[in-house]
Amino acid sequence: MNDIILRAEHVSVEYAGARPTRAVREVSFELRRGEVLGIAGESGSGKSTLAYALAKLLRPPAGLSGGAVTFTSADGAAHDMAGLDGRDLRSFRWNKVSMVFQSAMNALNPVTSIGRQFGDIFTAHAPEMDAAARDRRARELLAKVGIDPDRVRSFPHELSGGMRQRVVIAMALALEPELVIMDEPTTALDVVVQREILDEIERLREELGFTVIFITHDMSLLLEVSDRLAVMYAGQFVEYAPAERVATDPKHPYTQGLLGSFPDMRGQRRELRGIPGSPPDLREDFAGCPFAPRCPAAFGPCTTVPPVLREIPGESGWLAACHLHDSAYATASVPVTGGES
Amino acid sequence: MSVLEARDLVVEFRQRGGDTLRAVDSCSLRLEKGETLALVGESGSGKSTIVRALGQLTKPTSGAVLLDGAPAGRHGRGLRAYRKRVQLIFQDPFASLNPMHTIHYHLSRPLLRLHPGVSRARMSEMVIELLESVNLTPASEVARKHPHELSGGQRQRVAIARALASAPDVLLADEPVSMLDVSIRLEILNLLDRLKRERNLALLYVTHDLATARHFSSRIMVMYRGQIVEYGPADDVILRPAHPYTQLLAAAAPNPGMPRAQLVEARRAREAARAAARAAAEQVAGTAEGTGGTEAERREILLGDGCRFRLRCPHAMDVCATAPPDALATGSASVNGATPVAGAEPHHALCWLHAPSAVESTTKAG
Numbered sequence: 243m244n245d246i247i248l249r250a251e252h253v254s255v256e257y258a259g260a261r262p263t264r265a266v267r268e269v270s271f272e273l274r275r276g277e278v279l280g281i282a283g284e285s286g287s288g289k290s291t292l293a294y295a296l297a298k299l300l301r302p303p304a305g306l307s308g309g310a311v312t313f314t315s316a317d318g319a320a321h322d323m324a325g326l327d328g329r330d331l332r333s334f335r336w337n338k339v340s341m342v343f344q345s346a347m348n349a350l351n352p353v354t355s356i357g358r359q360f361g362d363i364f365t366a367h368a369p370e371m372d373a374a375a376r377d378r379r380a381r382e383l384l385a386k387v388g389i390d391p392d393r394v395r396s397f398p399h400e401l402s403g404g405m406r407q408r409v410v411i412a413m414a415l416a417l418e419p420e421l422v423i424m425d426e427p428t429t430a431l432d433v434v435v436q437r438e439i440l441d442e443i444e445r446l447r448e449e450l451g452f453t454v455i456f457i458t459h460d461m462s463l464l465l466e467v468s469d470r471l472a473v474m475y476a477g478q479f480v481e482y483a484p485a486e487r488v489a490t491d492p493k494h495p496y497t498q499g500l501l502g503s504f505p506d507m508r509g510q511r512r513e514l515r516g517i518p519g520s521p522p523d524l525r526e527d528f529a530g531c532p533f534a535p536r537c538p539a540a541f542g543p544c545t546t547v548p549p550v551l552r553e554i555p556g557e558s559g560w561l562a563a564c565h566l567h568d569s570a571y572a573t574a575s576v577p578v579t580g581g582e583s
Numbered sequence: 584m585s586v587l588e589a590r591d592l593v594v595e596f597r598q599r600g601g602d603t604l605r606a607v608d609s610c611s612l613r614l615e616k617g618e619t620l621a622l623v624g625e626s627g628s629g630k631s632t633i634v635r636a637l638g639q640l641t642k643p644t645s646g647a648v649l650l651d652g653a654p655a656g657r658h659g660r661g662l663r664a665y666r667k668r669v670q671l672i673f674q675d676p677f678a679s680l681n682p683m684h685t686i687h688y689h690l691s692r693p694l695l696r697l698h699p700g701v702s703r704a705r706m707s708e709m710v711i712e713l714l715e716s717v718n719l720t721p722a723s724e725v726a727r728k729h730p731h732e733l734s735g736g737q738r739q740r741v742a743i744a745r746a747l748a749s750a751p752d753v754l755l756a757d758e759p760v761s762m763l764d765v766s767i768r769l770e771i772l773n774l775l776d777r778l779k780r781e782r783n784l785a786l787l788y789v790t791h792d793l794a795t796a797r798h799f800s801s802r803i804m805v806m807y808r809g810q811i812v813e814y815g816p817a818d819d820v821i822l823r824p825a826h827p828y829t830q831l832l833a834a835a836a837p838n839p840g841m842p843r844a845q846l847v848e849a850r851r852a853r854e855a856a857r858a859a860a861r862a863a864a865e866q867v868a869g870t871a872e873g874t875g876g877t878e879a880e881r882r883e884i885l886l887g888d889g890c891r892f893r894l895r896c897p898h899a900m901d902v903c904a905t906a907p908p909d910a911l912a913t914g915s916a917s918v919n920g921a922t923p924v925a926g927a928e929p930h931h932a933l934c935w936l937h938a939p940s941a942v943e944s945t946t947k948a949g
Contacts, residue, residue, distance in 0.1 A: 285764045403626075432625040432791060437835035438857070441850050459765045462794075465839035466846065489839045503769050507794035507821060507836050514798065516769035520734065 246314060247421055247453050248273040248296065253309035255288070255295050255477075258302065261525040265291040267477040268309065270551075275316075275420075278447075278454040280468030280485060282461055282500060286521055288477040289457050293423050296455070297341050298323050298331065313338060316420055336367040340414040342407075344426035349410050350398040356384070356409055357394030363416050383412040387442055404435035408442065415446065423455045428463075440467060462504050465489045473497045476522050476532035479551055482561040493554055493562045495537045531565070543571055584652055585613035586785045587637065587669060587753045592646035594632050606632040608809040609646065614753055614785035619776070621788045621796035621817065623832070624806035630789045633806075634757045637787070638671045650753075667697070670746035674758040676738035680730040686741055687726040690714070693748035713744040717774060736767035743774065753785045754778075761790070772799050793836055797821040805829045808891045815930030825932035827896045856897050864894040890935065898936055908933050 250273075255266040266288045273279055281289045294300050296311055311323040315338055326334055343349045351359055360380035364371045371379070381391035387408040398406055407427060414422050427443070428436040444467070447454065458464055464471060464485070471485040473496060481494040492498045499517035506512075519536035522528065531537070534544040543565050551563040565571045594607040607629045614620055622630050635641040637648060639655065639662060648655040656665045673679045680689060690710045695701070698709070707726070714722035717740040730738055739759060746754055756775060760768040776799055779786045790796050796803055796817065803820040805813040805828065813826040824830045834853065838846065890896070893903040 284766050433793070433832060433835045434625060437853070441853060444850060445854070460837070461765070462837040462839040466837045466841065486843065500765065503765050505769075505794040505798040506839075507797060507833070511798060511818075514769050515773065517766040518770075 245274055246272050247275040248314075249312045250296065251310045251312075253292065253295055253311060254307045255291050255300060255304055256307040257304050259525075262307075263524045264307075265304070265477050265524055266295060269477075269479055270309075271472065271479065271482060273421075273453060273455070275453055276451060277470060278456055278468045280464040280471045281455065281457045281474060282459065282464050282471060283474035284459065284500075284521055286524070287474040288524075289474050290425050291477075292474070293341070293425050293455060293457055296323075297335070297339050297423055298326060299341065313421070332367060336363060336414075336417045336419060338419055339421045339423065340417070340419040342410055342414045342422065342424040342427045344429055350406060352398050354397075355394065356380070356396050356398070356401075360394070360413065360416060363413060367417055379416070383416055384409070386415070386446065387412040388438075402435075404431055404439065407431060407435075407439055411439070411443065411446075415450065415452070418450065419452060421453045421455070423457070425457045426459070427456075429458060429460070436463075443467075460504075461500050462506075473500065476528070477524060478532070478563060479561075480533065480563045482551065484559065487560075493557075493560070493567055494564045495539045495566070496533050499536075531563075539566060541565070541571075585649075586616050586651060587614040588612070588649040588652070589633070589637060590647045590649065592633065592636055592648070593644045594629075594636050594641060595644040606809055607636065607643075610806075610809075610811050612787075612804060612811070614787055616752065616785050617779065617783045618802070619779060619786040619788050619800040621790060621800035621803045622806060623790055623793060623796050623803060625791065625832075627808075628806040629809040630806055631757055634671065634755050634787065634789055638669060638755055639665060640671075663696075667749040668751050669753040669755065670749060670751040672739075672742055672746050672754060672756040672759050675762050676735055676742050677730075677762070679742050680738055682730050684729070685726065686710075686714070686728050686730070686733075689741060689745055690726070690748055693745060697749055713748060714741075716747065716778070717741075717744045719744070734767075735763050736771060739763060739771055740774070743771075743778070747778065747782070751784070753787070755787045755789075757789045758791070759788075760795075761792070768795075775799070793821055793832060805832070810891065810933060812892070812933045813931065819930045825930065825937055826892075826934045827898050827936070828892050829932075831895070860895050860897055863899060900935060902935050908935050908938065 251270050252268045253266060253270070254264065254268055257263040257265055269292060281292065283289045291300075291304065294304070295306055298311075300306060306324065313321045313323055315321070321334065321338075350356075357377065357380050360383065361376050364376045364379065377394065380394050384391045384393055389405060389408055389412070393401070393405075401409065411427070424443075428439050431439065440463075443454070456464065456467055465488070468485040471481070471483055471488050472479050473481040473494065475496050481488070481492070481497045483493070488497065489501070492501055496517070502514065503516045505514050517536055522532050522535070528548060530543065530545040530547055531540070531549050534540045537544065547565070549563040549565050549568065551561050552568070554560050554562050554567045555569055589610065589612050591609045591611055592607055593605065593609055595603045595605050598604050610629075610633060612620065612633075622633065624630050632641060636643045639648070639657070650665060650668065656662045687707070687710050690713050691706055694706060694709050701709075710726050711722040714720070714725055719725045719737060719740050725733070725737070730741070733741065754775070759775065760771050763771060772795060775786060775788070778784060788796065788800055800817050802815065803817045804811050805820065805826065807828045813820055813824065813829045815825075820829060821833060824833050838849070841849070888907055889904040890899075890908050893899040896903065
């Protein structure tokens with residue numbers, strides 16, 4: 243059984259405070275090996291916090307307040323992420339799971355050369371390599387992401403934004419991890435450069451076969467790159483669906499709203515609107531569905547009963563947390579299929 | 584008559600070492616009342632410099648800015664009158680409002696200029712009217728707040744309200760939504776669109792997002808390295824791009840609905856095109872070996888007189904290296920020296936592929 247690489251069970255994250263902010267609330271999912279999972283949502287929906295929790299990168303005031311993350315490596319060994327620390331954690335990061343952050347400018351140290359920063363990774367996570375091997379591997383990795391290997395001598399400021407992002411991706415792949423978490427890897431870049439980076443990631447994935455969690459607020463991009471799509475709202479998954487089909491048939495009203503917020507570049511001109519209102523305060527508890535106050539399809543139970551993420555009847559592997567798709571309320575529901583209404 | 588017009592605008596910046604950088608290279612554009620013109624292009628293409636020149640925040644090296652056909656005032660009273668009618672909205676609503684002042688203060692300052700000596704009660708009324716016109720309610724409450732108490736979208740609405748305070752005819756919006764969260768971008772763009780219609784404003788929408796450019800504007804200009812390389816009706820430019828650069832931009836946009844197999848195919852095609860462009864560029868670069876200087880300088884030397892896009896262009900021909908496409912003898916309908924592409928409404932591209940003499944010798948890009 244080597245199919246599931248990562249299993250999250252009821253993962254919750256809190257930011258400590260007088261009234262703690264519950265940024266991620268009981269998120270459970272399974273990630274299949276080799277898959278690209280896209281996580282979408284507005285700012286503050288908890289998508290980055292979830293990614294940090296999965297990579298065990300949370301720092302106070304944030305902390306895991308419940309749940310478990312299990313990582314199964316290719317050799318079949320299961321690791322409970324909560325129990326990892328010290329040397330085990332160090333050998334786990336980069337080797338098994340690595341992360342690409344949004345701002346490549348901040349992810350790279352401005353005062354040391356690119357080669358030196360690769361060296362640091364190898365010294366910390368692969369101490370058996372000697373200086374020559376480290377240099378060789380750094381050059382090899384740069385070439386792999388389409389950068390002149392002699393750039394090991396360059397400093398971050400000597401590279402363009404796109405090149406820096408390539409360097410960061412090369413670093414994330416340095417120790418051939420099985421899972422790469424990418425948090426808005428192309429958001430700060432131009433469309434053309436963004437496309438080059440995406441193509442590069444896709445090509446490397448074909449070559450190296452790693453699994454990806456891809457986080458961005460750009461739905462049209464996410465629909466294209468991911469195999470499965472998770473839509474987050476108020477710290478929860480509200481829809482978890484095959485990406486190819488959710489593009490044309492989103493089930494949750496929030497997903498419909500997000501998709502409606504992006505004009506289609508090539509399609510028909512249509513009236514566009516965003517999602518009225520603003521996201522809820524995550525320090526609060528919700529009596530019903532957290533999206534109910536902004537939802538155009540809200541009805542009776544939405545303000546009183548919290549919806550549970552469950553499979554939509556007749557749609558295998560497609561989950562939504564919405565009473566509209568709950569057979570218990572089938573009689574009361576208004577059909578909201580077909581995107582923008 | 585166009586309300587705001589730029590003719591052959593050139594903006595140069597002095598660089599270290601005495602060189603000059605031509606950020607805007609003889610660009611002309613017209614803004615019409617009640618119409619949105621989108622200006623798109625990659626970072627560093629000169630979009631913001633054009634906005635700054637039109638807003639008179641940067642002095643053009645040469646060229647003219649005409650308001651209602653008359654040269655724009657550059658100093659004193661003339662400049663103040665110009666600023667009243669041409670207003671800017673910036674990208675970052677966190678930086679464009681003063682954190683020390685209330686929203687009321689931000690809006691009352693420009694109103695005071697327009698209505699000197701107005702009573703305090705009347706001023707409050709006008710501030711509230713402005714806030715309501717940008718859907719910031721309850722307006723009296725918002726007026727008392729400081730910028731830090733508002734979200735990014737609300738701040739951008741305040742910035743728009745402030746721009747409207749002097750009852751302008753022209754709004755120059757420089758990436759007005761790229762700092763905002765996805766779900767509110769459309770609301771701000773819809774707001775700008777509604778204000779444009781209600782107040783008959785001429786709107787310049789600067790963006791790098793082709794999809795919103797197409798949806799919120801009637802005409803689009805595409806900029807590349809300081810030049811306007813394509814200009815035409817929004818749908819034509821996006822759906823039938825004529826310039827290879829616009830084609831590259833359009834091809835780079837995500838394809839959310841596309842089936843997997845097609846995506847892979849499209850990616851392979853892009854990779855092949857990139858490799859070809861790289862090989863061509865390297866071949867050209869080889870001829871410039873030994874001229875010294877940095878890579879970027881060598882590239883500038885290489886570009887010399889030719890088309891600026893040619894090192895990235897999959898259709899580059901011999902002629903592209905020797906003469907700039909803007910030196911073409913163009914017909915009377917030319918804009919920015921660009922050649923008209925066939926079609927009902929004017930659609931121009933600054934490219935040899937669309938020059939009458941070059942068309943026969945090469946296949947037309949599709």
